[in-house]
Amino acid sequence: RKEVEQDPGPFNVPEGATVAFNCTYSNSASQSFFWYRQDCRKEPKLLMSVYSSGNEDGRFTAQLNRASQYISLLIRDSKLSDSATYLCVVNMEAAGNKLTFGGGTRVLVKP
Amino acid sequence: DADVTQTPRNRITKTGKRIMLECSQTKGHDRMYWYRQDPGLGLRLIYYSFDVKDINKGEISDGYSVSRQAQAKFSLSLESAIPNQTALYFCATTGWDTGELFFGEGSRLTVL
Numbered sequence: 001r002k003e004v005e006q007d008p009g010p011f012n013v014p015e016g017a018t019v020a021f022n023c024t025y026s027n028s029a030s031q032s033f034f035w036y037r038q039d040c041r042k043e044p045k046l047l048m049s050v051y052s053s054g055n056e057d058g059r060f061t062a063q064l065n066r067a068s069q070y071i072s073l074l075i076r077d078s079k080l081s082d083s084a085t086y087l088c089v090v091n092m093e094a095a096g097n098k099l100t101f102g103g104g105t106r107v108l109v110k111p
Numbered sequence: 112d113a114d115v116t117q118t119p120r121n122r123i124t125k126t127g128k129r130i131m132l133e134c135s136q137t138k139g140h141d142r143m144y145w146y147r148q149d150p151g152l153g154l155r156l157i158y159y160s161f162d163v164k165d166i167n168k169g170e171i172s173d174g175y176s177v178s179r180q181a182q183a184k185f186s187l188s189l190e191s192a193i194p195n196q197t198a199l200y201f202c203a204t205t206g207w208d209t210g211e212l213f214f215g216e217g218s219r220l221t222v223l
Contacts, residue, residue: 008151036212043201043214044154087153089212099212101146101153 003027004090006102013078013109020074021105023088033071034089035062038104044087047073078109114138117202117215125223130189132218134202142205143185144212145169145177147198154201160185192222 006023013019025033033050048055050071054063061074075082088102115136124130136143141162146154146169156169158177166177174196176188189196202215 004153006153034211041199041217043216044212045214046211049211099144099156101155103151103153 002103003100004088004102006086006088006105008103009106009108011105011107013075013082013107015078015080015109015111017078018074018076019078019107020072021086021107022070022072023090023102023105024070025088025090025100026069027090027092028066028069030069030090030092032091033062033064034091035060035071035073036087036089036101038085038087040085047086075107078107080109080111083107083109113216114213115202115204115215117200117218119218120216121219123221123223124192126191126193128192128222130192130220132187132200132202132220134185134187134215135183136185136202136204136213136215137183138204138206138213139182140204140206140213141182143179144203144205145175145185145187146201146203147171147196148201148217149198157187157200189220192220194222196220197222 035047036044037047038044050062059076063072085104085106087104092098118133144159145157160179178186200218203212205212
């Protein structure tokens with residue numbers, strides 16, 4: 001089983017709709033979590049960190065469920081510019097801040 | 112100018128050749144990383160360094176070596192390139208105050 005797993009998608013989303021997807025992690029010692037956004041053939045960039053019970057940044061909401069070992073990302077009022085691959089990143093500070101990436105979830109927002 | 116600069120951005124080479132990918136950063140961070148990305152596999156860690164005297168293997172270090180020449184410079188070498196090393200390679204750095212990784216624009220390597 002991969003340490004960090006994501007549904008690769010693509011999630012085809014009508015403009016203005018809400019989309020949500022999860023990322024599961026296998027190591028319960030994982031301590032911090034992040035969502036990165038990657039545009040086609042570009043470098044990943046931090047979208048948001050996910051701490052404790054989760055957080056919100058504008059149209060984006062990230063949640064953490066430690067009991068079930070997953071984090072989620074919800075995008076409200078989707079824009080065409082939200083089309084990208086969203087990478088889940090899990091950090092294990094006890095392992096020397098080993099950062100493990102999921103395979104990414106591709107989102108396509110269509111008019 | 113970019114905070115993290117990778118050279119070359121694109122390279123086509125032949126099996127058996129030695130290749131070096133270079134990375135420099137202006138963030139002043141101690142921690143630097145090399146990842147490779149293959150379709151559907153996300154980013155996989157090759158090597159990482161927490162300071163000039165610290166080098167650590169990642170999950171897929173076989174066939175690669177690194178050199179941390181200075182705080183700002185971290186190079187990745189393929190001593191004898193093989194076709195399954197064809198991939199997109201990213202260098203990254205973090206100071207870990209926010210947990211944010213800053214990536215270079217990537218180096219696309221094709222081994223024929």
